[in-house]
Amino acid sequence: MTYPIESGQPPTPHGSAGDVNLARVWTGVAAEVWRRHPGRIERTAARLLRSPALARALLTTPSLLLPWLISTVVVFSVGALVSLGPGQPLVWLVAPAVAAVGIAFAYGPAIDPAWELSSSCALSSRMVLLTRAVAVFALNAALGLLASAASGAATTLTFGWLLPMTAVCTLALAVAVAFRSAVVGAGAGVAAWVIVVLAGQAASGQVTASVTNAHAYLPYLAVASCCAAIVIYAIRPERGLQ
Amino acid sequence: MNVELAGIHRSFRKNKAVVGVDLRLATGVFGLLGPNGAGKTSLLRMLGTVLPPTSGEIRLLNRDPRGVTARREIRRRLGYLPQNLGYYPSFTVVEFIEYFALLKEMPSSAVPKAVATAVERVDLGAKAKAKLRTLSGGMLRRVGIAQAIVNDPDLLLLDEPTAGLDPEQRVQFRALLRSFGESATVIVSTHLVEDVGAACSEVALMSEGKIVFRGTPDELITRGEGSGVGDAPLERGYSAVLSAARS
Numbered sequence: 058m059t060y061p062i063e064s065g066q067p068p069t070p071h072g073s074a075g076d077v078n079l080a081r082v083w084t085g086v087a088a089e090v091w092r093r094h095p096g097r098i099e100r101t102a103a104r105l106l107r108s109p110a111l112a113r114a115l116l117t118t119p120s121l122l123l124p125w126l127i128s129t130v131v132v133f134s135v136g137a138l139v140s141l142g143p144g145q146p147l148v149w150l151v152a153p154a155v156a157a158v159g160i161a162f163a164y165g166p167a168i169d170p171a172w173e174l175s176s177s178c179a180l181s182s183r184m185v186l187l188t189r190a191v192a193v194f195a196l197n198a199a200l201g202l203l204a205s206a207a208s209g210a211a212t213t214l215t216f217g218w219l220l221p222m223t224a225v226c227t228l229a230l231a232v233a234v235a236f237r238s239a240v241v242g243a244g245a246g247v248a249a250w251v252i253v254v255l256a257g258q259a260a261s262g263q264v265t266a267s268v269t270n271a272h273a274y275l276p277y278l279a280v281a282s283c284c285a286a287i288v289i290y291a292i293r294p295e296r297g298l299q
Numbered sequence: 300m301n302v303e304l305a306g307i308h309r310s311f312r313k314n315k316a317v318v319g320v321d322l323r324l325a326t327g328v329f330g331l332l333g334p335n336g337a338g339k340t341s342l343l344r345m346l347g348t349v350l351p352p353t354s355g356e357i358r359l360l361n362r363d364p365r366g367v368t369a370r371r372e373i374r375r376r377l378g379y380l381p382q383n384l385g386y387y388p389s390f391t392v393v394e395f396i397e398y399f400a401l402l403k404e405m406p407s408s409a410v411p412k413a414v415a416t417a418v419e420r421v422d423l424g425a426k427a428k429a430k431l432r433t434l435s436g437g438m439l440r441r442v443g444i445a446q447a448i449v450n451d452p453d454l455l456l457l458d459e460p461t462a463g464l465d466p467e468q469r470v471q472f473r474a475l476l477r478s479f480g481e482s483a484t485v486i487v488s489t490h491l492v493e494d495v496g497a498a499c500s501e502v503a504l505m506s507e508g509k510i511v512f513r514g515t516p517d518e519l520i521t522r523g524e525g526s527g528v529g530d531a532p533l534e535r536g537y538s539a540v541l542s543a544a545r546s
Contacts, residue, residue: 083419084412084415084416084419085412085415087415087418087419087424087427088411088412088414088415089411091393091411091414091415091418091427091428092393092411092414093393093394093397109401109407110401110402110404113398113401113402114402117387117398169385170385170386170387171384171385171386171387171399172385173344173349173381173383173385174379174381174384174385174399174446175402176348176349177347177348177349177374177377177379177381178374178399178402178403178404179371179372179374179375179402179403179404180401180402180403180404181371
């Protein structure tokens with residue numbers, strides 16, 4: 058606070074050096090010295106989203122930060138290298154779980170330390186949540202597909218996990234939003250996926266049944282739709298913290 | 300009128316945080332006093348459009364915040380410092396303030412200068428590039444004040460803004476409040492009565508969710524004459540009004 062303590066008054070509009078407004082000059086200099094120059098990714102995101110604020114919010118997503126991304130790549134690489142059997146790399150198993158955890162940790166009162174402050178800002182919290190969730194899902198799907206393709210898995214295994222991943226991710230997001238806890242959301246997503254895999258194996262005798270069984274696709278879609286509806290309902294503006 | 304409240308109630312399950320508050324405020328610095336749990340923070344959160352009222356009518360900056368478009372416009376012209384300022388430890392001071400300037404949808408071209416002005420106004424120029432994790436509690440509070448004023452708000456809501464500030468900084472902060480009060484509505488929630496006496500043109504005292512006194516600091520002092528407990532005249536007025544309200 059730059060006001061003189063003795064007077065407790067705002068500074069005069071003009072500085073003391075003749076006609077030069079020193080305060081304004083200094084602010085201009087400081088603005089240039091301190092200004093942050095957005096990187097290429099942020100500039101591209103701002104153009105695509107038509108909002109510098111949304112781009113900045115996207116790049117501050119906890120589960121899109123570098124340490125998290127490195128961890129994700131490592132897990133997918135391990136999934137591509139380790140196989141349960143011939144032509145059965147583990148990518149199909151780890152992808153939905155990793156994505157679910159990432160989405161649960163994308164945004165929310167328990168994750169964003171400045172949640173209350175963000176809630177008082179013009180940029181809609183729902184828009185931030187939606188953007189971050191879509192970005193995390195897309196990135197995990199892309200990394201999973203790359204790992205799956207690199208591992209040389211059969212086509213059904215390469216693409217079969219995308220639908221279960223959608224269902225598990227929306228479930229994790231719905232639980233995280235409804236219970237306002239990323240840990241609970243992530244736990245629910247991973248637990249649901251483990252149950253589905255084990256149930257598929259128990260029913261058919263095949264460990265990959267949860268992604269190769271076409272009869273399961275409709276239930277996956279139904280779960281994803283219901284959970285998406287829950288998310289939309291839970292983050293409606295009228296509900297407490299917006 | 301920048302703030303118009305009529306019959307505002309807010310409950311959290313069985314706990315009534317705010318009970319039937321009516322308030323109309325134009326420009327100036329308005330102090331909100333009261334003991335812990337009096338409902339000050341709940342009232343400020345409702346004014347900050349963070350918390351909806353259970354019942355009652357709110358109009359802010361001549362708009363109804365229940366409408367999506369109106370709420371967005373209010374938030375663009377709002378500055379809010381919550382009681383517990385959450386922050387991103389890896390952000391620098393400038394990055395944090397810039398982030399909230401963008402979330403308030405300020406034009407990108409205006410952001411760097413607005414950030415520099417806000418940083419200078421809270422005297423954090425020397426720490427502009429410092430990570431938030433390296434700052435003291437008082438400095439973090441000033442960062443919070445800077446993000447609140449970065450958009451030159453028409454409605455400035457500050458919840459315990461002087462917590463953690465040293466006496467010199469508090470004196471400077473009061474001058475900042477007075478300068479904002481000339482063109483905006485500033486509402487300061489605090490339990491430090493000396494801040495109210497020095498900076499506020501009007502004061503309200505809350506107890507158990509209700510406003511039990513409203514007037515100038517001098518009128519509050521008058522209430523404490525010959526009664527009340529406290530070392531300073533305002534403290535005596537504060538305690539006298541509270542005692543009367545409780546009895």
